[in-house]
Amino acid sequence: MPAELCEDHVLIADTKEASQVHNRGWFGTPQPGGSLRLELVEALFLVESGRLEVLSGGKEVGFEPLMKRALALQAGFEIRYLVYADLKRRGFTVKPFLPQPPDFSVYERGAIPSRARSKYHVMALSERASFDLEELRRTAERAGSVGKGLMLALVDEEGDLTYYELDFLEPKGVMQGGLPQSKGRAVVLEERVLVFDKELAEALRRSHYGRPAGKALQLSLLEAVFIEESGILELQAARTGQPVSRAGLLKKAHSSQPDFDLRLRAYRDLRRRGLVVRTGFKYGTHFRLYDTDPDNSHARFLLHAVPKGYISTWPEVSRAVRLAHGVRKEMLLARVASKDDIVYLKLGRSRP
Secondary structure (H helix, E strand, O other), X not given: OEEEEOOOEEEEOOXXXXXXXXXXXXXXXXOOOOOEEEEHHHHHHHHHOOOOXXXXXXXXXXXXXXXXXXXXXXXXXXXXXXHHHHHHHOOOEEXXXXXXXXXXXXXXXXXXXXOOOOOEEEEEEEOOXXXXXXXXXXXXXXXXXXXXXXXXXXXXXXXXXXXXXEEEXXXXXXXXXXXXXXXXXXXXXXXXXXXXXXXXXXXXXXXXXXXXXXXXXXEEHHHHHHHHOOOOXXXXXXXXXXXXXXXXXXXXXXXXXXOHHHHHHHHHHHHHOOOEEEEOHXXXXXXXXXXXXXXXXXXXXXXXXXXXXXXXXXXXHHXXXXXXXXXXXXXXXXXXXXXXXXXXXXXXXXXX
């Protein structure tokens, strides 16, 4: 089926042929008068499939020269084409999204775009691209504002694709018990705090803080700072027995943990949401989260707290998601801009 190569698109002028191409796969955008405009990614797929012949000045433009034309005009075209072709071969209706980002709107299999809403916005990304959380967050917000999910299609150096879904989440748990009211003595060590007051230690343990350490309850510095803010810990230095102020405890925490404030803001918010928060060190993350009694359940989430403007690499993110999936947990990122501006994003593998 012949079509004419224009500057940055391909045009099928014959109305009958245009209708055929459009109705068999929902390619292109119908134009006034009945012609059909194909974006270069669509035209290249049809040429590769043997369903379209592209002409320029009466001469055929084959797959290779058409690909070179597209590459010259559109940065990252090869990545978008691999994603587009993969989704089409999976049977989806795929429409290029203009202007980008995202790259595509994807409909359910068999959906007619004029009668159905697209399900996903898709971003096509190279594994070498930066993981730019702010850009992804903004794109996810745009998708969510029109009732779409955001799918990220990652293309590795061998051309294989891995799909991820990025969603906003408001994590909540059922552990709503507050801190005890009675005060108790606690001793500040180098990297932890020991609560020796038996009554207070037992009350904190019932609320899922700390872990037993002999006849004491051992708290992390993060837990200790959070609990101390309620005024129930009477802190003493282990070596001197002298009182330790809140400022002194914070100074000790900051000296060993440069990102302490970031994690503390996330920790406060998560605890107030009814979640039990434990260290995620063994999984390479900041926290593991329980949304119900941790004595009778497994952690549901792994969470990493990151600052506004966070940028990473996709291989690093891929490892984190793969590990979470391997231990049957969901991977969350807490984007912490300030105490009252924390956004939670869930990133997981997807199979379109």
